[in-house]
Amino acid sequence: xxxxxxxxxxxxxxxxxxxxxxxxxxxxxxxxxxxxxxxxxxxxxxxxxxxxxxxxxxxxxxxxxxxxxxxxxxxxxxxxxxxxxxxxxxxxxxxxxxxxxxxxxxxxxxxxxxxxxxxxxxxxxxxxxxxxxxxxxxxxxxxxxxxxxxxxxxxxxxxxxxxxxxxxxxxxxxxxxxxxxxxxxxxxxxxxxxxxxxxxxxxxxxxxxxxxxxxxxxxxxxxxxxxxxxxxxxxxxxxxxxxxxxxxxxxxxxxxxxxxxxxxxxxxxxxxxxxxxxxxxxxxxxxxxxxxxxxxxxxxxxxxxxxxxxxxxxxxxxxxxxxxxxxxxxxxxxxxxxxxxxxxxxxxxxxxxxxxxxxxxxxxxxxxxxxxxxxxxxxxxxxxxxxxxxxxxxxxxxxxxxxxxxxxxxxxxxxxxxxxxxxxxxxxxxxxxxxxxxxxxxxxxxxxxxxxxxxxxxxxxxxxxxxxxxxxxxxxxxxxxxxxxxxxxxxxxxxxxxxxxxxxxxxxxxxxxxxxxxxxxxxxxxxxxxxxx
Amino acid sequence: xxxxxxxxxxxxxxxxxxxxxxxxxxxxxxxxxxxxxxxxxxxxxxxxxxxxxxxxxxxxxxxxxxxxxxxxxxxxxxxxxxxxxxxxxxxxxxxxxxxxxxxxxxxxxxxxxxxxxxxxxxxxxxxxxxxxxxxxxxxxxxxxxxxxxxxxxxxxxxxxxxxxxxxxxxxxxxxxxxxxxxxxxxxxxxxxxxxxxxxxxxxxxxxxxxxxxxxxxxxxxxxxxxxxxxxxxxx
Numbered sequence: 001x002x003x004x005x006x007x008x009x010x011x012x013x014x015x016x017x018x019x020x021x022x023x024x025x026x027x028x029x030x031x032x033x034x035x036x037x038x039x040x041x042x043x044x045x046x047x048x049x050x051x052x053x054x055x056x057x058x059x060x061x062x063x064x065x066x067x068x069x070x071x072x073x074x075x076x077x078x079x080x081x082x083x084x085x086x087x088x089x090x091x092x093x094x095x096x097x098x099x100x101x102x103x104x105x106x107x108x109x110x111x112x113x114x115x116x117x118x119x120x121x122x123x124x125x126x127x128x129x130x131x132x133x134x135x136x137x138x139x140x141x142x143x144x145x146x147x148x149x150x151x152x153x154x155x156x157x158x159x160x161x162x163x164x165x166x167x168x169x170x171x172x173x174x175x176x177x178x179x180x181x182x183x184x185x186x187x188x189x190x191x192x193x194x195x196x197x198x199x200x201x202x203x204x205x206x207x208x209x210x211x212x213x214x215x216x217x218x219x220x221x222x223x224x225x226x227x228x229x230x231x232x233x234x235x236x237x238x239x240x241x242x243x244x245x246x247x248x249x250x251x252x253x254x255x256x257x258x259x260x261x262x263x264x265x266x267x268x269x270x271x272x273x274x275x276x277x278x279x280x281x282x283x284x285x286x287x288x289x290x291x292x293x294x295x296x297x298x299x300x301x302x303x304x305x306x307x308x309x310x311x312x313x314x315x316x317x318x319x320x321x322x323x324x325x326x327x328x329x330x331x332x333x334x335x336x337x338x339x340x341x342x343x344x345x346x347x348x349x350x351x352x353x354x355x356x357x358x359x360x361x362x363x364x365x366x367x368x369x370x371x372x373x374x375x376x377x378x379x380x381x382x383x384x385x386x387x388x389x390x391x392x393x394x395x396x397x398x399x400x401x402x403x404x405x406x407x408x409x410x411x412x413x414x415x416x417x418x419x420x421x422x423x424x425x426x427x428x429x430x431x432x433x434x435x436x437x438x439x440x441x442x443x444x445x446x447x448x449x450x451x452x453x454x455x456x457x458x459x460x461x462x463x464x465x466x467x468x469x470x471x472x473x474x475x476x477x478x479x480x481x482x483x484x485x486x487x488x489x490x491x492x493x494x495x496x497x498x499x500x501x502x503x504x505x506x507x508x509x510x511x512x513x514x515x516x517x518x519x520x521x522x523x524x525x526x527x528x529x530x531x532x533x
Numbered sequence: 534x535x536x537x538x539x540x541x542x543x544x545x546x547x548x549x550x551x552x553x554x555x556x557x558x559x560x561x562x563x564x565x566x567x568x569x570x571x572x573x574x575x576x577x578x579x580x581x582x583x584x585x586x587x588x589x590x591x592x593x594x595x596x597x598x599x600x601x602x603x604x605x606x607x608x609x610x611x612x613x614x615x616x617x618x619x620x621x622x623x624x625x626x627x628x629x630x631x632x633x634x635x636x637x638x639x640x641x642x643x644x645x646x647x648x649x650x651x652x653x654x655x656x657x658x659x660x661x662x663x664x665x666x667x668x669x670x671x672x673x674x675x676x677x678x679x680x681x682x683x684x685x686x687x688x689x690x691x692x693x694x695x696x697x698x699x700x701x702x703x704x705x706x707x708x709x710x711x712x713x714x715x716x717x718x719x720x721x722x723x724x725x726x727x728x729x730x731x732x733x734x735x736x737x738x739x740x741x742x743x744x745x746x747x748x749x750x751x752x753x754x755x756x757x758x759x760x761x762x763x764x765x766x767x768x
Contacts, residue, residue: 027702028745045745046698047589051640078640083589085746137589201695 033087034095036184037191040085043199044102048136051078052107055153059145068149071481071520072527075153077105077112080202081144083134086192088185090164091175091279098169098185100161101134101144102193103152104202111155115208117238119151119530120190121160122182122215122222124519127267127312129304132167133160143216143519150523156212156530157205159193161185166304173278174304176271177249179416181279182222183229186213212530213240216519217440220245220433221418224449228423237427239533241526244433244518246440248448250400251390253413255444256323257379258392259350260357261364263438263512265323267309269370270299276412283408290375290409294368295319322366329373331380343380346392347373360438360511382407390448398451418449424458430529432465432522434482439515442466463529467521475525482521486510489517565767566611570728572763574605574623579756582740584634587749589698594643596740596751597633601626605761614667619659619676621732621761625652625685632696641695648693649703655682657712657734669720676714680734682755683707689742702743705753710735716761724767732759 028041050058052075059065082102090096105112123133123143133144144160152158164185165174175181190211197207213230215223224242231237246252256262273290277283277300287296295318302317313320331343350361382405389399400419405411414420431449435442450464471479492498493506501509580598584590604624611617627650632643659678665671689701716730736755741748 027700027743030746041745043699043745045589045747048639048698049641049695054637054640083745083747135589137591201699 034097036088036095037188037195038087039192039195040087040097042196043201044082044084044196046201047081047083047134049078049080049106049201050136052076052153055079055148059149062139064142065145065149068146068520071524072149072153075149076109077107077153077155079136079148079152080104080106080200081134081136081148082196082200083132084159084189084192084196085168086189088161088164088188089181090171091173091178091181091275092281094171096164096169096171098161098164098171098189099132099134099167100189101132101158102196102200103134103148103158103160104197104200104205105152105155105157106202106205109155113204115206116155116157117208117210117212117530118190118193119147119156119158119212119214120186120223120226121147121151121158122186122219122226123160123163124215124217124219125176125264125268125271126163126166127304127309129166129306131162131304133162146520146523150520150527154527156527157193157197157207159190161189172301173274174271175279176268176275177218177221177246177416178275178279179221179225179228179418179420183225186222186226187229187233210238210533211236212526212533213237214243214523214526214530215245216243216522217245217515219243220440221247221249224418227425227429228418228421231423231426232421237425239428239430239530240425241430241432241522241529243431243522243526244437244440244442244515245445247418247445248388248390248398248452249413250405250410250417250419251388251398251448252441252444253379253410254383254388254391255441256364257376257383258346259324259348259361259364260441261321261323261361262441263321263360263363263515265364266318266321266370267303269323270318271303272412273409274300274303276409280408280412280415283412288372290371292325292369292372295370316368319366319368319370321363322369323364324371324376325369325373326365326367327373329377331377333381339384343377343384347376347380357438379407379410382410390451391444394451397455398448419452424453424456425461426458428461428463428529428533429458430463430465430526432467432518432525434468434514434518434522435466436468436511437515437518438511465522465525467518467525475528478521478525478528481524482518485521486514486517489513565724568609568611568617568726568765568767570605570607570609570619570763570765572605572728572761574603574626575760576601576603576623576626577758577760578628579758580753581756582751582753585742585749585751587742588747590749591635591638593634594638595633596648596753597631598753598755599629599631599647601628605763607763607765609661609765611767615663617661617663619657619661619678621657621659623655623759625654627652627686632693638696642692643696646692646696647690648696649687649689651684651687651703651705653682653684655680655734655736657681657732659712659714661714661716663718671720672718674714674716674718674730676716678712678714679709680712680736681707681709682736682738684738694744697742697744697749698747699744704741704743706739706741708736708738708755710737718765721764726765726767728761728763728765730761730763732761733757734759 220242328348386401467482578598603626607621657680659676661676663674684705687703712734714732719727
């Protein structure tokens, strides 16, 4: 028996060794480097592979997808959706892992394979911390579907970050409208995507060297900041199309603090102050320096969040629209009664009945408000002493404030205003938006940048498209389609199927959805613009 | 092998040895106490698995394990006129795993496609009890024992990589479980016997697929039933 046991033990040992020595198919290579632009896993994970008919069928399965397809046209190419993990930096230059999408056109059509141009895309403000633009299987990923249908399915390789602070990033905050960090991150994901492309399952498609930069809303800002950074780095941008972005941050901030409160301001404010606090460390000593006691606690970690925004509002962690106190602060500047009175009047709740935006601006005021009057006054005093060249009164060349502001939030706006840096586009640039945008004001941002460059050699390179303007010129079809879409949406809101709203209520709903509604039309215009180069 | 499996194996082995110890060694014929068997192993997996879980896996994605045939070999030690101890092995076969579920994942074919292959070594130690007399030309037998299974050469196929989203590293945990058999021995010469048996064992393994750092898992419950046809030589 002892001999049998000995033999059995030997056999078992041999078997165990055989098992340990067995190998499996290698997975992707993991790069342990944390230097900027490092692709963590190469090849990256392909989340989905959809041929053109499947992509069309998937998009057609939802009403919004079907509408999108009507606009973008049927897919010419299939699209492979890759999930990139890469290293970048946070707002304080700290290393952080981030993630994003690489969408690769596939198929046998000439437009879908071989060397293809890259569209580097930056998405709009996102409050969902878990959002992943690469995950085309997520029905909430509407912006991912938009860029897939608009660009990737028509033969463009699309590269788009989720942004630091989202998805797998452990940064703990999002550097929001931080020109340096966000352009760094765009450049880093571009480097990661370029290193991934040859090794993907879709390696028949490659980079042809043309680079288009675009993005919407926050992403419009990021796209322009990236264009500036790429130019500074000596990289070639074939063409750019920033869309509906808050480019002129100082002017935009001044307008808001003087009462032109935009829709969504209570969401943007904590993202801005948190991001800038991490980057500069001087926005506040305590959150109560900026925020009312009702909301100050925990606001520095509130957004982005995995808690839905509706729940955040319902839990009274943020006011829905009331950015400022409806009780007008009294400004007292010792020895200057006239300016004191002017500023006090300027900080009053907007009441001009002749301004169609007054009802919108008034939503920004309430008794349960986000930002204290004391903080608002400190900002206004700085703006009055060192005014922006575009707001409240445009001056020649619409320059930034003459000197660096001393109020720290306004200083952060100044530093991140894209008029900063003495630069101008050196390749064709389309600035697209809608002039009725209640969220990112068109004239203060797009109009200011156009005016800022109008007297520079870059002026001929700049095109501006207002999708709300009477249809004319190369994008007349886009303008007409947008306006028809708005009319149809208004009629829908008034119809029984759309809730049978009154004309005023339907108009209000249209305003609330306006900023998002412009996105697919500007994206279409951007594609048409890019196709010329 | 984890602690639980080690405990199960130890308990099974102890039970077998205790049972073997209960027989009377003197009853065994010391001149023909050893036997080698060789034959064919027809394995019917009857595997069931949980749907695959992990990032970006749609619902209903499952696996099917294809049946295999392979060479059977065993060493048998007679303990008494009625008891013997059998260590059975199969020549490690390539087992193919097929996608089961949606026809496609996106546009990538899945259902019915071979997504991975693996080899396994699955020694089974059985304590068999033979009926009828030692001189009978026909002896039915039953056996119980313990099975240890470990997998190696685990490979995701090109189709599997396409379905998973890239090159995929697979691991399958080793398993220890009970085994049982019923069989029939036919004496065809003084030292030669022919055997037919039907065996059942339980193998539970956790499949872990790593694609670009994203981990998908499932628990596979194999309940393989094996038909064995073999001949044995005693010495």
